[in-house]
Amino acid sequence: MSGKRSWSDSTPLLRQQQQQQQNRSPSNSSYPSYPSISLEMTSAVSTTTARSVFLGVDVGTGSARAGVFDENGKLLGSSSSPIQIWKASDCIEQSSTDIWHAISAAVKTACSLAEVSGDEVKGLGFAATCSLVxxxxxxxxxxxxxxxxSRRNIIVWMDHRAVEQAERINSRNSPVLQYCGGALSPEMQPPxxxxxxxNLPESWSMVFRWMDLSDWLSYRATGDDTRSLCTTVCKWTYLGHAHMQQNNEKDSRDxxxxxWDDDFWEEIGLGDLVDGHHAKIGRSVAFPGHPLGSGLTSAAAKExxxxxxxxxxxSLIDAHAGGVGxxxxxxxxxxxxxxxDKEALCHRMILVCGTSTCHMVVSQNKLFIPGVWGPFWSAMVPEHWLTEGGQSATGALLDYIIENHVASPHLANRAAxxxxxxxxLLNKILETMMLDLKRPFLASLTEDIHVLPDFHGNRSPIADPKAKGIICGLTLDASEKQLALQYxxxxxxxxxxxxxxVEHCNAHGHTIDTILACGGLVKNSLFIxxxxxxxxxxxxLPRxxxxxxxxxxxxxxVAARQYSSMHDAMKALNASGQVIHPSKDPKVKKYHDAKYRIFRELYEQQLAHRLLMAQALA
Structure with missing residues (x-):
């Protein structure tokens, strides 16, 4: 491994990677870095017909995207526009103004590609990263x-500036923490x-609304600042099940x-957020898909x-929108x-694989699982409990491993x-190595290399933000083949x-036996x-x-009343694609069981090393 570069703002690595690296700002720069592609567009429509379509907008870490879908859930056209991001150590920031401009560009282009006029769009929904606005x-x-x-008014989801604040909050052992796996992550909003x-008292005094990014988008579009049960329950410690006895999805109202647990906010030093019936963090909440205000405002419609x-x-958090999709x-x-149908849902885990990976599974009963977020009531599928695991760096980690290897520039040129x-290209190199070395199966190439992927801490199931990544088995070999093995x-x-x-969730009451995966990384056949x-x-994989x-x-x-419930809409608009089955070769299972044991031991060794050094410095 050589050098140090910031994480890529797009996942996965793109063909013009070498040029991107030359243009990318270093991680400690005060200047913004940009994704390399100004606009990505796809279209599946060649003729114009009168129809009803639905528009979805998603703001990820590196871009704002828009997609137009017909009444069968078929994508008619989509577009992507880059967004600005500033990175300096653990502080990662964005601009809501910049994001809205990117959304406007993406929506207009997506509709144009789909050959859809504005009056054909019958409903609009927003999803975004769980960033703080x-x-x-x-x-x-x-x-x-x-x-x-002042442009930098968003703390991005992966920002880890508040690790110390999270530790102080967790030390109080508030009852609300049992609904967050026992501890708040520094990626959540209270820390x-x-x-x-x-640290920024002047800013604190000026803020009138603190919002999750997806809630801000729907507020910007409608003028209605009703918050989503998804965002508030998953990232703000809101206890959504307080509504269980009084409300259900079909009420569909604010x-x-x-x-809100007022004692919690008082205890952690944020009692002023309770003022005005929680006006700054949300006076009203609603199920995902509830129609907001009077719909799209004239100003937003024009934009x-x-x-x-x-x-x-x-709205929904982006990963949870992937779950609904x-x-x-x-x-x-x-x-x-x-x-x-409700029982069948509970055997499925959703992987949303991008810069990070979210692992989501629903249940009809609440299950408390140490180190795994939740149970969250109605946070994804209304009137179901959601358990949410995650890995904070997956696509970002693969980018980091590849980009920081000395062979990366040559590899990028070859791929281009x-x-x-x-x-x-790396997958091809591995296939060739397997044949040349007469290996029984491709995975066996890594018998001497083991990786603990906690380069940005462990979100689940250990819930240790201080965990570090480990690569065991490095040599002086700096070739492309060695990079392929590390990858x-x-x-x-x-x-x-x-x-x-998965094992941890099943040990605590879940019955997961099927995985549904989506996101940029699922395009990598070896990854899946x-x-x-x-x-x-x-x-x-979805269609x-x-x-x-x-x-x-x-x-x-759902907001347009085209379906009576979120679940009905999902059944109508979701469709399956390819199914990838595990290998039937018992040698493959035996091999991975052995490597998995080493994987688990690497973290235990790290804990022992951490304790040893703490004692040495005491």
Whole structure:
């Protein structure tokens, strides 16, 4: 490994990677870095017909995307526009103004490619990363940056500036923490809010609304600041089940926010957020897909090239939108005749694989699982409990491993000349190595290389933000072949992490036996096959290539009353694609069982080393 570069702002590695590296700002720069592609577009429409369509918008870490879907859940056209990001050590920031401009560009282009007019769009939904937005009483940005730059009013989801604040909050053992796996992550909102109050008092006094990014998008579109049960329950410690006895999805109305634990906010030093019936963090909440306000405002409609009054659904976090876009994407052969639809859902885990990976599974009963977030009521599928695991760096980690190897520039040039991705080229190199070395199966190439992928801490199931990554088995070999082995071992380490999460969830009451996967990394066939072999479950991919956008569009369809419930919309608009089965070779299972044991031991060794050094410095 050589050098140090910032994480890529797009996943996976793109063909013009070498040029991107030359243009990318270093991780400690005060200047913004940009994704390399100005606009990505796809279209599946060649003729114009009068129809009803639904529009989904998703804001990821590096871009804002829009997709247009028909009444069968078929993608008609999509577009992507880059967004600005600033990175300095653990502080990662964005601009809500910049994001809205990117959304406007993406929506207009997606509709143009789909040959859709504004009056054909019958519903609109937003999804976004769980980033924290600060605005004043006029809706103008308030800085959350040491720089004082007012544009930088978003603390990005992966920002880890609030580790110390999270530790202090967790030390109080508040009852609300049992619904977060026993501890808050520094990626959740209360630690970040406390950090701003303690470090940027002027900004703290100016903020009129603190919002999750997806809630801010729906507010920007409609003027209605009702918050989603998804964002508030998953990232703000809101107790959504406070509504269980009084409300259900079919009520579909704003609900007074009765799920805030005022004692918790007082205890952690943020009692001022309780003032005004929690006005700054949410006075009303709603189920995902609830129609907001009077729909799209005239001003927002003009900016997006749409028609005022289009129903806009209460938002979802992007990973959860991916869940809504794939959860019913199961072939008929996987149906369980003796089970109800609700029971069948509970055997499926969703992997949303991008910069990070989210692992989500629903249940009809609440299950408390140490180190895994939840149980969250109605956070994804209304009236179901959600368990959410995760890995904070997966696509980002693969990018990091590849880009920081001395062979990376040459590899990127070779991939570009062959018009394939770097991942595809590495997979080819591994296939050739397997044949040349007469290995029984490709995975066995890494018998001497083992990776603990906690380069950005462990989100689940250990919940240790201080965990570090480990690569065991390095040599002086700096060749492309050695890079390919490190890439494969890292990919396997990520899959072992998912296996750990699945086993941990099943040990605490879940019955997961099927995986549904989506996101940029599922385009990598080796990534998916290794996950299937290591977890031992079939992995189902959705028919549509943009399930997060589909999930967002489903919010719009539900808001437009095209379906009576979120689940009905999912059954109508989800569709299955390819199914990847685990290897039937018992040698493959034996091999991965052995490597998985080493994977688990690497963290235990790290803990022992941490204790030894702490004692030495005491």
């Amino acid at each position: 600060a605005v004043d009483a006029d809706g103008s940005p308030v800085t959350v940056s040491w720089s004082g730059d 970040k809010l406390l950090w701003v109050k303690e 609900m007074e926010a009765c799920g 997006l090239g749409l028609v005022a009054g289009i129903p806009v659904g209460t 794939v959860l019913e994407s199961v072939p008929l052969s996987y149906s369980r005749p003796k089970e109800s 000349s062959q018009r394939i991705s770097v991942f595809e 494969l071992a890292t990919l396997q380490g990520i899959a072992y992490g998912t296996r750990h999460i 096959q290794e996950h299937a072999d290591i977890i031992g479950c079939p992995i189902i 549509e290539s943009e399930p997060v956008l589909l999930g967002a569009a489903i919010l719009g369809a």
